[in-house]
């Protein structure tokens with residue numbers, strides 16, 4: 001999302017995370033080859049990721065462990081938080097739908113209003129990119145037209161305008177692109193229909209497309225995108241780089257490991 005002054009005291013900014021399952025390696029892989037995953041290393045990498053969020057001033061709220069759900073660490077896919085509204089997803093992969101119930105409990109405790117993607121609609125949070133009052137929603141293998149229409153209606157109550165974006169060749173819209181704090185889109189133009197975008201800065205490496213905006217001048221990216229990190233540092237951003245190799249093997253990225261509730 002474009003960096004906006006948080007509506008609450010800085011110490012209240014909350015990041016939702018969930019520790020990785022020891023069964024992480026059993027998760028879904030769609031567009032890349034499956035390679036061995038070290039669950040112990042994944043756990044350590046996740047701790048470092050959480051530490052980077054804390055260091056940037058985010059209060060970390062852990063969702064209950066869900067060790068029987070291998071992909072549950074990818075919390076971004078279960079809920080979209082927008083201006084006090086928690087839009088609960090209905091993941092496109094049926095195996096992932098059981099992840100949502102525990103997220104609903106926590107967002108309710110946080111005092112967020114709850115709405116849901118339901119019926120035949122399917123949506124993964126990884127397909128939703130908020131940039132100011134624009135919400136780009138990927139039409140992907142996981143998110144369908146019904147969900148895009150429903151999201152447009154529900155997020156419209158928050159003054160948001162939904163722009164559908166066709167995604168091809170990768171898992172989610174946010175696999176292909178994210179935004180910098182100033183709202184500039186950054187990513188891989190081969191995976192998205194750029195004709196509906198105001199512009200797209202090409203990231204020097206594929207994982208450079210994944211930027212978590214932690215503050216006005218602060219971003220988090222994967223250690224696998226060193227050239228992107230250098231570019232952003234040269235432009236004055238404070239860049240935290242975290243090694244998430246074990247999650248990348250499961251088609252995850254830095255954005256999908258948290259949900260920020262500003």
Ligand SMILES: NC(=O)NCCC[C@H](N)C(=O)O
Nearest residue numbers: 027028074126250251252256
């Ligand atoms: N938002 C994301 O990028 N989520 C990554 C989900 C990876 C997981 N293995 C899946 O296929 O659902």
